[in-house]
Amino acid sequence: MGALKRDRLDRQPSDNALGKHADVQVSRDTVGAWLRGERFPQQVDPLLAVLAQIRAEADCRGLLGTPVDSVAGDTVSELLDLGRWRRAWEDEQQGRVQANKDAAYRQRAQAALEDNERRARQAALADRPRPLRYWSAQRLGVHPAIAGCTTGSGGEGFVLPRYVPRLHDAELRQRLSAATVEKARPLLVVVCGESCTGKTRTAFEALHAAVPDDFNLLFPADADGLLEVLAADAVAPRTVVWLNEAQDYLDGPKSEAVSAGLLRCLDTDGPLLMIATLWPDHDQRLTKRSAPGTEDRHRSTRALLAQAHYTRVPDSFSNVLDAVRKAARGDRSLAAAVQTGGADLTQTLAAGPDLVAHYEYPAGEYGVYGRALISAAMDAYRLGATGPLPLGFLEAAATGYLTGAERAVANPDLWFAGAFAHARTLIKQTVRPLQDVPRPSGIGALPDVARLADYLQQHGRRTRRTQCPPASFWDAAVVHLIDPTDLTNLADAAKQRLRYRHAAKLHCAAANAGNTHSLWMLARMREEAGDQQEAERLYLAAANAAHPETLMFLAEIHSEAGRNEEAERLLRQAVDAGHNSALPMLAAIREQAGDKREAERLAQQAAHSGDTIGLTLLAEMRKNAGDKREAERLAQMAVDAGDSYALTTMAVWSAEAGDQQEAERLYLAAANAGNSIGVYFLAKIWEEAGDQQRAEQLYRSAVDAGHTHLLMDLAQTRRNAGNLVEAERLAQQAADTGDGNALITLAGWCEETGDYRKAEHLYLAAANAGFGHILEKLASLRQDSPEMYKRYGLDAGGALSGPWEWPEPRSAFELGSSNSS
Secondary structure (H helix, E strand, C coil), X not given: CHHHHHHCCCCCCCHHHHHHCCCCCCCHXXXXXXXXXXXXXXXXXXXXXXXXXXXXXXXXXXXXXXXXXXXXXXXXXXXXXHHHHHHHHHHHHHHHHHHHHHHHHHHHHHHHHHHHHHXXXXXXXXXXXXXXXXXXXXXXXXXXXXXXXXXXXXXXXCCCCCCCCCHHHHHHHHHXXXXXXXXXXXXXXXXXXXXXXXXXHHHHHHHHHXXXXXXXXXXXXXXXXXXXXXXXXXXXXXXXXXXXXXXXHHXXXXXXXXXXXXXXXXXXXXXXXXXXXXXXXXXXXXXXXCCCCCCCCCHHHHHHHHCCEEEECCCCCHHHHHHHHHHHCCCHHHHHHHCCCCCCHHHXXXXXXXXXXXXXXXXXXXXXXXXXXXXXXXXHHHCCCCCCEEHHHHHHHHHHHCCHHHHHHCCCCCHHHHHHHHHCCCECCCEXXXXXXXXXXXXXXXXXEEEECHHHHHHHHHHCCCCCCCHHHHHHHHHHCCCHHHHHHHHHHHHHCCCHHHHHHHHXXXXXXXXXXXXXXXXXXXXHCCCHHHXXXXXXXXXXXXXXXXXXXXXXXXXXXXXXHHHHHHHXXXXXXCCHHHHXXXXXXXXXXXXXHHHHHHHHHHHHCCCHHHHHHHHHHHHHCCCHHHHXXXXXHHHHCCCCHHHHHHHHHHHHCCCHHHHHHHHHHHHHCCCHHHHHHHHHHHHHCCCHHHHHHHHHHHHHCCCHHHHHHHHHHHXXXXXXXXXXXXXXXXXXXXXXXXXXXXXXHHHHCCCHHHHHHHHHHHHHCCCCCHHHHHHHHHHHCHHHHHHCCCCCCCCCCCCCCCCCCCHHHCCCCHHHC
16 A cells, blocks of 8 residues: 555655544655554554545546556455454454563563562572571670560560650651552661661661561671572562671672672662661771772672761760650660660660670689680771681680689690680670670581670770780781781781781781782782882782782872883782772873873773772862863763762862852762861861851761761861860770871870870870881880979889880780881
């Protein structure tokens, strides 16, 4: 029919005229597609109306009785017979309907087959999703409370006190509820708070208040179990992924694979919920950007947490004490906590204060020996150990935490058993200081290992931050610890405290366990000690193992010496080994060499690999080339990818262009995104403008949100304003969070005011906290001010009473070279 209209009817009526006919009412493009055989009409009546118009045109031209063409036997009248076209359309339509049914049947059959295969894979998993109400509070990791409550339990002896909602609960429940509706996007929420503040209980109560019963819940035992679940495609819509103590999944050798898998889950169909609990210090470490030129160990984890919605759990119930007292009338567990008079009820309920009392005031024949075990465990965790601690390590390390008299009276065959029993005492029938470690799968505990209670881990970080472990601790770590990451972390801690011999041994053990980072650190130590030949040998060994930090470090040395070809070779070797973090440095070298095209290509490659530094570098290149619009677009892409540091880059551009208002807006956006650099620069802008109060409010908001390192900036602001008492209080608060630089700054302030005794105490504390270089300052202070020491009651050697420890004798020279000092 299309050929007839085109060839013999001179394209009349036109497609436009046919489409506009009252009985047709379709577009001319649709009519044209019909007549070209490209589209099947969904309804027959418009088609017949088009046919009638073409037939009328053929009749006007007297063509109805003529043959259609020299091949077909039909006349034009027979071709344009409406009844014939109706029957043909109905036959075709019926065939299409049947074909669609057949396709739908095949699709359902295929889906059923795939579902059966998926179910079979899931049935073989050690960890698999189970109905939501299958999971009790105890099974999901909620801390048991002190005894006395009968209002609910998740198992024999498990006490679950009445729950008192706080301000954060309503927001969390509303967010979870909105994410459970059909076609909702997958959601990741992180419930963040200190140990024993109620993170897991908060998440558990929100789960039961906001998530429907037909959801399943997956609680993997460890990172390996979670990876198996992800590989088996077992995370389907209407599932909750429960990541209690999320650092156990997101910090370790499998962390990047886990984070990448969870990121892919966030890109699937919902509703899907991921609920994680996390300590603030773990969150800060996992989201902190690596220094330029170093291996980015948490890139995927940082990208994952950038997608999270955070719920911050406060330490206390101070805002809801009336509600707590009311609830306590019918709950003996809560009543016991209220009777302590404090607002830190969750810590009390979890027996936190009793744990500390058991540790700090040991009783019984073996009490001091049990405290030594706990002290060794505290030091291990605060200095970088992450996994279970071997009992052999605790036994060997503990001897250095005892006095000579305590060691002399101990029975060599019995002391450890008694000490371990004391450290395993069940406190208030709730929690033990040293706890069993459950097997990753199956029943029972792992043999010959223990883990320190969370609350004591945090207590150790606060109270022992200025204590340096004894030699027995480092020696025991070399002999008994096997995890290369733990060994490396402890080696770094030893080096910071000038325990070079111990650091070298620990790095050797880590290197032998396969950690190439430790090879690099050993090379640095040999270089600092003046042994260039051995340093180069170790650098070469690390480079041959394609260790990215070594390759990039050596590349930087060659680049500074003008040997760009060798620098490029090393960087490309790092890229070939899969370390795309070398791409931005490689791009920078090519840009300096004037090869802007290659530099831009490398920056684009970095950006495409997900490296937001590459995006920002590319944006800088476009800005330098005068393409401001493209530069801003690329920087915004980095921001959208979760890199709030790109906001500060854009703010700098605006400030350079004289647009202070836009710079302030961008710094504010960075600050709101949790970027402490944005907080700092914005506060400085407001300070310079004379708005001291606004700057302080910004600092305080950032500190309350977990950026405790900004306390010193706030302290300096108060000092500049003349409020010295408040400045010192804030600096002390910063020091209490473990900020060694705050100790050094405080010591300097004490020097200025003539309080040399306190200055020396603070300098010593900073040295023991890992700032060994400050000993040089302290030595200079003693040498230059001998009269001051006599005046302030110190003996001729400058000795001070107190808990401060000097580094081991000759610790700065233990590598055998005076250069190491």
